[in-house]
Amino acid sequence: MARPPAAQLAVQTVDTSYLESLMGYNARRAALAVIEHFLVVMAPYGLRPVDFSVMSLIVHNPGITSRQLCAALGLLPPNLVGMVNTLQKRGLIERRPHPSDRRALALHPSEGGLALMRAAEPTATQLERRATAKLKAAETKTLLRLLRKIYL
Amino acid sequence: MARPPAAQLAVQTVDTSYLESLMGYNARRAALAVIEHFLVVMAPYGLRPVDFSVMSLIVHNPGITSRQLCAALGLLPPNLVGMVNTLQKRGLIERRPHPSDRRALALHPSEGGLALMRAAEPTATQLERRATAKLKAAETKTLLRLLRKIYL
DNA sequence: TATTGTTATACTCTATAACTATA
DNA sequence: TATAGTTATAGAGTATAACAATA
Numbered sequence: 626m627a628r629p630p631a632a633q634l635a636v637q638t639v640d641t642s643y644l645e646s647l648m649g650y651n652a653r654r655a656a657l658a659v660i661e662h663f664l665v666v667m668a669p670y671g672l673r674p675v676d677f678s679v680m681s682l683i684v685h686n687p688g689i690t691s692r693q694l695c696a697a698l699g700l701l702p703p704n705l706v707g708m709v710n711t712l713q714k715r716g717l718i719e720r721r722p723h724p725s726d727r728r729a730l731a732l733h734p735s736e737g738g739l740a741l742m743r744a745a746e747p748t749a750t751q752l753e754r755r756a757t758a759k760l761k762a763a764e765t766k767t768l769l770r771l772l773r774k775i776y777l
Numbered sequence: 778m779a780r781p782p783a784a785q786l787a788v789q790t791v792d793t794s795y796l797e798s799l800m801g802y803n804a805r806r807a808a809l810a811v812i813e814h815f816l817v818v819m820a821p822y823g824l825r826p827v828d829f830s831v832m833s834l835i836v837h838n839p840g841i842t843s844r845q846l847c848a849a850l851g852l853l854p855p856n857l858v859g860m861v862n863t864l865q866k867r868g869l870i871e872r873r874p875h876p877s878d879r880r881a882l883a884l885h886p887s888e889g890g891l892a893l894m895r896a897a898e899p900t901a902t903q904l905e906r907r908a909t910a911k912l913k914a915a916e917t918k919t920l921l922r923l924l925r926k927i928y929l
Numbered sequence: 930t931a932t933t934g935t936t937a938t939a940c941t942c943t944a945t946a947a948c949t950a951t952a
Numbered sequence: 953t954a955t956a957g958t959t960a961t962a963g964a965g966t967a968t969a970a971c972a973a974t975a
Contacts, residue, residue, distance in 0.1 A: 633840075633876045634840060634876065635840060635875065635876055635877050635878070635883070636838045636839075636840050636841045636842070636845060639834065639838050639841060639845050639848075639849045640834075640837050640838055641834065641849055642837075643833055643837055643898070644830055644833055644834070645921075645925065646902075646905075646921070647901060647902075647905060648807075648811050648905055648908050648909060648917070648920070648921065649808060649811035649812050649815055649826065649908070650830065651921055651924040651925060651928075652804050652805075652807045652808035652811060652924060653808040653812070653826075654851070654924070654928040655800075655804045655808075655924045655925075655927040655928045656801060656804035656805040656807075656808050657851065657928070658927055658928035659800050659801035659804060659927065660801050660805070663801055674801065674805075675942095678796055678802070681795055681796055682791065682792075682793065682796070685792050685794075685795055686788045686791050686792055687788075688785075688786060688787060688788050689788045689791060690788070690956075690957090691956070691957065691958095692955080692956055692957080693788060693791050696791075697791045697793055699806070699809065700943095701943070701944065701945090702956075702957065702958080703943095703944080703945085703957090703958075703959075703960090703961095704942075704943065704944080705957095706957075706958060706959080723787065723956090724785045724786065724787055725787050726787070726951080726952075726955090726956080727950080727951060727952085728949095728950065728951045728952065728955070728956045728957070729951090729955090729956055729957080730956085730957075731787070746795070749799060750798075750799075753798075753799060753800055756800050756801070756927065757800060757927070759926045759927070760923060760926055760927075764923055764926075765800070767919065767923065768800070768920065768923040768924070768927075769797075769798070769800065769803055771912060771916055771919065771920040771923075772803040772804060772806070772807045772920070773797065773803060773807075774911045774912055774916075775807040775810055775811065775908060775909070775911070775912075775920075776803075776806040776807045776809070776810035825964095827965090842933075842934090843933075843934065843935095844932080844933060844934080852966095853966070853967070853968090854933080854934065854935080855934090855935075855936075855937090855938095855966095855967085855968085856965080856966065856967085857934095858934075858935060858936085875933095878932095878933080878974080878975075879933095879973080879974060879975085880932070880933040880934070880973065880974045880975065881932090881933055881934080881974090882933085882934075
């Protein structure tokens, strides 16, 4: 039963086994899958993933500076300016003088910002349970721990 | 020992514990960490992550179509055109008529493309060992398996 | 009528250089 | 001399609409 030359055969099912052996490929696909759902459930709050991260850090670290935000989130300062401006215009945060460095500004959540995040964070946590629905509780804990060992 | 109001204190260390409890945040940070190294070690081959993925799928699936590439990698057809053009101009791949569908084109690696990937893939595999250096072999296997359960 | 590959185009994200005010 | 925040801008990545050729 001789087969025709492989070059003349159409590809039926794509073999992705090699790519699936690579950590970067899998981590990126997993991140995009979770973020895809995140975009949907966070749309009512008007928060993109990066806005959510920024707001969350400001809420949990009132008085944080732009520079500290950039370092914590891997953002570049010029790219943070617009986000902070927008959040301020929406009345979600305030820029106050820094207590010890007059170059810096201390970022604080407004009452509205606090209220928004008191609703948004549980929504994000709820999304987590959906994203990890195929995993047992112990597996989810293991996955988070191992991911941190990759990038920390 | 009364402390001054929190609002007037500078943030010393940023608390990221909430974000670190989220799968999307961790997966994205891990992916970016691995890709950062990938960019460095793949620069000599002139391959970005997406170029590497495309070339790898063409090598392992000779005759694959653009549409199949897009579906496998989550790319949009208009964004693949330029990449395929560039790879063809570099002499790494060939566009041949599809054996059964005259609308489609079958993508094949050239001899030069095969030679490049015979060098690039081991380099990527070697990078994996560096990226997962803090993990035991069993942990790496577990991490890959759990990540696939997130996005598949 | 639907699909493949393609062009054109817009939008978002990320990166670099340079400026000011202050440390 | 170095750093925080900012502006302007360039580049890369991602998105939609529409077209010709073929199924």
